[in-house]
Amino acid sequence: MSILGYDFMIRAMVAAIFTGLAAPAVGTYLVQRRLALMGDGIGHVAVTGVALGLLTGASPTWTAVVVAILGAVLIEVIREQGHANGDVALALLFYGGIAGGVLITGIADQSAAQLQAYLFGSITTISVGDVWVTMGLAAVVVIIAVGLLPQLFAVAQDEEFAQVAGLNVRAYNILVAVLAAVTVTVAMRTVGLLLVSALMVVPVATAQQVTRTFRTTLGLAMLIGVGSSLGGLVLAAFASYQWRVSPGPAIVLLALAGFALTWPIGVLLRRRERLRTPFTPDAPLGHDVTEGHDHEHGERCGHPAVEHGDHVDYIHDGHRHAAHGSHYDEH
């Protein structure tokens, strides 16, 4: 029987696609400014938001959005102030968020299982209304993250330069923090608050193994995000005929598997790039003439050809051979 035969599965897949697009889109900017763990921090703070929803009877999604945004802006303010112990301040916020969440859930007389749906995700129990909210918020996040790419890129790349270029750096930074908070709450139902950050960071880490430009990294990360959230969901659905497999961890592990497969390619590409970096064009300090060589160096000989001023050196067993008439000079 096809898994598409279930309504809840269709809803789950739609939510997975939108989450998979939005999380890496924001994640790219977080990774760019080396704030890969910010999603985690916001996720912890959002636990308190969910608990407040459970306590007051309001929708946990919306209370989580509000508390996550407050937390994200607070994190951004702490970061901007540039306190030397900013990471400690962030850690305090994380612990406060999760401890407050668990405490309030208890006061609200809700079971831990209720909270667990938000901590680890429960994409298959997502309601029609939640799907619409997920789609709407995710679409807003993606449109802003892609539409304002030049501005957001410049601010994350070099804040001082961006400010002298006339950009309102603080406003853009807070915008990214708010986008991250919204994404966390959107992805909360898919992979859960504790694993949200993985969906924001892992696809970016995977994409940048093979990319050289920011634009392609962003695009590829979004593709990988959709691939792993949809793939993880479907895998979990098929596996659940046999075992108890929840989609959240399956999505994250699939994304991590993608990284594990891509990483060696990245190592290889980076190594090749390093090998081909031109040598300084200064004239060599004299040279030794190598007599014979078992083959003629050329495009197909397999030895890397590296630019060296006006000629190329062939790298070969720790030597740098430069063709000179009928023999090779050792440069």
Next chain:
Amino acid sequence: MRDPMTPGTDAVVTVDDAAVAIAGRPVLRAINLRVHRGDFLALMGANGSGKSTLVRAMTGLRPLAAGSVNLFGTDLTDFKAWHRIGFVPQRSTAATGVPASVWEVVASGRLTRRRWLRPLLGADRAAIRNALEVVGLSDRARDGVTSLSGGQQQRVLIARALAGEPELLFLDEPAAGVDLPNQEALARALGVLKERGATIVLVAHELGPLAPLVDRAVVMRDGRVAYDGRPLADDAVHHPLFLESHSHHHHPPSRHDHAPHVAAPLDTNGQGFGRGGNG
């Protein structure tokens, strides 16, 4: 050489009695400076003398505690014409957590002239190509910035500032920690800009290959302007007795040892490395 303090209509930057305090501590005091159109001005001085802080005050990155800064006849607080300004911050790398190509980094300099959601037009692309050509990196446009050497990355940052086609360029230690071939490439690029009539304010610990371009030197000492006039040799700026604040030496210091003295400039190479915040 014109008197640098002459008020004129061609003043591009005017700093009047400016003071800057960092965390409550007065760093710059009583700074008066006029930069004229077409000037190539080197801001020099020892580490911690306040030369970087002055550039940061002139670009609005550091708030003034007193006095005023005026750019192109507009007070800095009301200044909006950022496309007329180019800024090369002091940093050793153009790399961040995510790969970016040389083209992308340079294109971000075009934002001074781009509005929201406006794609790159032909004129933007031409300006970016031109900026890359001036710094001699046209053939590296598609490469990732991390594949470039430190000196080449510094040139990318200069190209980024040039992409906005500024009239006034601030550079904070562009040559620090950069090898000689790259310093020469930098000097060539700045030479082209000077010929085109750009006004350039450059923070430098020492000038090196940039020396022939400089036509005015301002030397900072302990947060105040100690000298403003013709360019000085690197060794004069860094001589310990240069512009002693207590300036009336009745007994100039003399040497009493009998060892032969080497008349070469003080070897200050390498001081450009590893300085986090000397502003």
